[in-house]
Amino acid sequence: MGFFIETMLGGLMTGMLYALVALGFVLIFKASGVFNFAQGAMVLVAALAMARFSEWSNAALGGDSLFLANVIGIIGAGAVMFLVAWAVERFVLRKLVNQEGATLLMVTLGIAYVLEGLGQTFFGSEIYSINVGMPKDPVIMFEGLIEGGVMINKEDFIAAALAAVLVGGLTLFFQKTAIGRALRAVADDHQAAQSVGIPLNKTWVIVWCVAGLVALVAGIIWGSKMGVQFSLVTVALRALPVVILGGLTSVPGAIVGGLIIGVGEKLSEVYLGPFVGGGIEIWFAYVMALIVLLFRPQGLFGEKIINRV
Amino acid sequence: MRCGGLFLESNMNAPNPAFLSVNNIEVIYNHVILVLKGVSLSVQEGSIVALLGGNGAGKTTTLRAVSNLLQGERGEVTKGSVEYRGERVEAMTPADLVKRGVVQVMEGRHCFGHLTIEENLRTGAYTRTDGKAAVEETLEKVYNYFPRLKTRRTSQAAYTSGGEQQMCAIGRAIMAKPKLVLLDEPSMGLAPLIVEEVFEIVKDLNTKEKVSFLLAEQNTMVALRYADFGYIMENGRIVMEGAASELSSNEDVKEFYLGLSGEGRKSFRDIKHYRRRKRWLS
Numbered sequence: 001m002g003f004f005i006e007t008m009l010g011g012l013m014t015g016m017l018y019a020l021v022a023l024g025f026v027l028i029f030k031a032s033g034v035f036n037f038a039q040g041a042m043v044l045v046a047a048l049a050m051a052r053f054s055e056w057s058n059a060a061l062g063g064d065s066l067f068l069a070n071v072i073g074i075i076g077a078g079a080v081m082f083l084v085a086w087a088v089e090r091f092v093l094r095k096l097v098n099q100e101g102a103t104l105l106m107v108t109l110g111i112a113y114v115l116e117g118l119g120q121t122f123f124g125s126e127i128y129s130i131n132v133g134m135p136k137d138p139v140i141m142f143e144g145l146i147e148g149g150v151m152i153n154k155e156d157f158i159a160a161a162l163a164a165v166l167v168g169g170l171t172l173f174f175q176k177t178a179i180g181r182a183l184r185a186v187a188d189d190h191q192a193a194q195s196v197g198i199p200l201n202k203t204w205v206i207v208w209c210v211a212g213l214v215a216l217v218a219g220i221i222w223g224s225k226m227g228v229q230f231s232l233v234t235v236a237l238r239a240l241p242v243v244i245l246g247g248l249t250s251v252p253g254a255i256v257g258g259l260i261i262g263v264g265e266k267l268s269e270v271y272l273g274p275f276v277g278g279g280i281e282i283w284f285a286y287v288m289a290l291i292v293l294l295f296r297p298q299g300l301f302g303e304k305i306i307n308r309v
Numbered sequence: 310m311r312c313g314g315l316f317l318e319s320n321m322n323a324p325n326p327a328f329l330s331v332n333n334i335e336v337i338y339n340h341v342i343l344v345l346k347g348v349s350l351s352v353q354e355g356s357i358v359a360l361l362g363g364n365g366a367g368k369t370t371t372l373r374a375v376s377n378l379l380q381g382e383r384g385e386v387t388k389g390s391v392e393y394r395g396e397r398v399e400a401m402t403p404a405d406l407v408k409r410g411v412v413q414v415m416e417g418r419h420c421f422g423h424l425t426i427e428e429n430l431r432t433g434a435y436t437r438t439d440g441k442a443a444v445e446e447t448l449e450k451v452y453n454y455f456p457r458l459k460t461r462r463t464s465q466a467a468y469t470s471g472g473e474q475q476m477c478a479i480g481r482a483i484m485a486k487p488k489l490v491l492l493d494e495p496s497m498g499l500a501p502l503i504v505e506e507v508f509e510i511v512k513d514l515n516t517k518e519k520v521s522f523l524l525a526e527q528n529t530m531v532a533l534r535y536a537d538f539g540y541i542m543e544n545g546r547i548v549m550e551g552a553a554s555e556l557s558s559n560e561d562v563k564e565f566y567l568g569l570s571g572e573g574r575k576s577f578r579d580i581k582h583y584r585r586r587k588r589w590l591s
Contacts, residue, residue, distance in 0.1 A: 098381040185421045185432045191381050192419035196481060197407025197436035303423050
C-alpha cells in the first residue's frame with residue numbers, strides 16, 4: 001500500500017511539472033490561437049539565462065550571497081523573456097495578423113530553432129546547474145496511517161505548490177479581468193478584436209511575456225532537478241500529450257492532464273512494465289493522448305469546437 | 310467639395326471641419342488589385358448615410374479604409390485622404406480610432422464565439438477609461454435597446470441566432486460610446502422581420518444617442534427607408550448620390566436596384582418568356 005501511494009505521489013509531482021510546461025502552450029493558444037511549438041525552446045532559454053546570470057553575479061559578488069545572485073538571475077532571465085516576447089511580436093506576429101493557424105504554427109517552429117541557437121550562442125552549451133536552495137531531503141509522511149509512511153521529496157512538494165498557485169492566478173486572470181477577456185477575444189477573432197479597439201500588438205507582447213514567465217518557472221524547477229542542458233527542450237515534447245489530453249484552451253485542463261499523465265506513466269511502468277518488458281513510461285502518454293483524441297477531439301476540458309453555418 | 314446630408318446648406322459655411330470626409334481615395338490590395346478608384350464621400354454629424362451597391366462594388370473596402378482595418382486584409386490606401394473631425398485617419402491605429410469614437414461593425418457579425426453575450430459586450434468597452442460605473446450604465450442601456458440580448462446574456466455567442474449575433478455586434482460597438490458607427494451589411498442572412506427590428510434599433514440609436522451611422526448595404530430598399538443620405542457604388546466608384554428620398558424615387562435606381570420600372574413591377578413571367586424566346590426561337 002505504502003509503495004503504491006509513493007509511486008502515485010511521485011507521478012503526481014512529475015505530472016505537476018509537465019503541467020507547468022503545458023500551461024505555457026495553453027496560455028499562448030488561448031490568447032492568440034497560435035499553437036506555440038517554441039515553448040520548449042523558451043523553457044531552455046529561460047533556464048539557461050537563469051543559470052548563467054546567477055552564476056556570473058555569484059562570481060562577481062565573490063560567492064557571498066547565493067540569494068542575491070539568484071534574485072539577479074531571475075531578474076535577468078525575466079528581462080530576457082520579455083525581450084523574446086517583444087521580438088516575436090515585432091518581427092514575426094505583427095506581419096501575420098489574420099493568417100491561417102497552420103501558417104502561425106510553422107512560424108513558431110522557426111522561432112523554436114532561432115531561440116535554441118541564440119540561447120546557446122549567448123549562454124553556452126555546457127551543462128549548468130541552478131541552485132535556488134530547494135531542500136533536497138525527503139520527508140516521511142502519514143506514518144500513523146500507513147505502515148512505514150510515505151516518502152516524499154520536499155523539492156517536488158514545493159514545485160507542485162508553486163504550480164498550483166500559478167494556475168489559480170492565471171485562471172482568475174483569464175476569467176475575471178478585462179485584459180484576460182480581451183486576450184480570449186483575440187484568440188477567437190483577430191479582426192473583430194481589432195475592430196473593438198483591442199490593440200493586438202500589446203496583447204501579444206503581454207501574453208508571450210506571461211508564457212515566458214511560466215517557462216522561467218518551469219525552467220528553474222526542471223533545471224534545479226536535472227541540470228540545465230539542451231535536453232530540456234524535449235520536456236516540451238512530453239507536455240504535448242498533456243495539452244491534448246487536458247484540452248488546448250483550458251488552464252485547469254493542463255493541470256489535470258499533467259497529473260493524469262504523470263500518475264499514469266509511473267503506475268503503468270511499475271505495475272504493467274514487468275509484463276511487457278518495461279519502457280512503458282516513454283510511450284504511455286502518447287497512447288493516452290491518442291485515445292482521448294478519438295473520443296474527445298477538444299480534450300477533457302477544452303472548449304467545444306463550435307461550427308455554425 | 311462633395312457634401313452629403315440634409316444639412317447641406319446650413320453647414321456650408323461652418324468653420325469647423327466636416328465630421329467624416331473621405332477625399333478621392335484609392336485602395337490597392339496585395340499591391341496589385343485596385344479596388345477603389347477615387348471614392349469621395351462625407352458624413353454629417355448625427356446622420357445615417359447609406360452606401361449602396363452590389364457585390365464587389367467596394368462598400369466594405371471603403372468602410373475598412375475609414376476604420377483603418379485594411380492592414381489585416383493586406384490592403385493599402387495609396388491616394389487621397391480620410392479625415393475624421395479634421396484629423397487624418399491613416400496614421401492612427403484602429404484602437405486610436407475607437408478611442409476617438411469610430412467603431413466598425415464588421416460584415417458577418419464577427420462575435421467572439423466562445424465568449425458569452427455579456428462578455429462580448431464588455432470587450433466593446435475595452436478602450437474606455439471613464440470607470441466601471443459608467444461602463445455598467447452603458448451595458449444597461451444596451452440591454453434596454455436590445456432586450457433579446459439580456460435574455461441570452463449568459464449563452465456563448467456562437468450558440469445564439471444570426472439576429473442575436475448581429476444585435477450583439479452592434480451592442481458591442483455601442484459599448485465603446487461611439488460617435489460614428491461603420492455598419493457593414495447588417496441585413497446579411499437575416500429574416501426580413503429581424504432586418505426591420507435591427508434597423509429600427511439603429512434609427513433609435515441615431516435619434517436618441519446621437520450616433521451617426523455609415524451603413525453599407527445591398528438591401529437598397531430597406532437602407533434608403535432608414536437613411537438620410539445615400540451613395541451608390543459600382544466597380545470601385547461612386548456613381549450616384551443624393552438624399553435618400555430622392556434616390557428611392559429616382560427612375561434608374563428603381564430600375565437597377567429595386568427591380569421596379571416606370572410601368573410598375575415587371576412580371577417575372579415576362580422576363581422568363583423573353584429569355585426563352587431568345588434562346589429557342591431566334
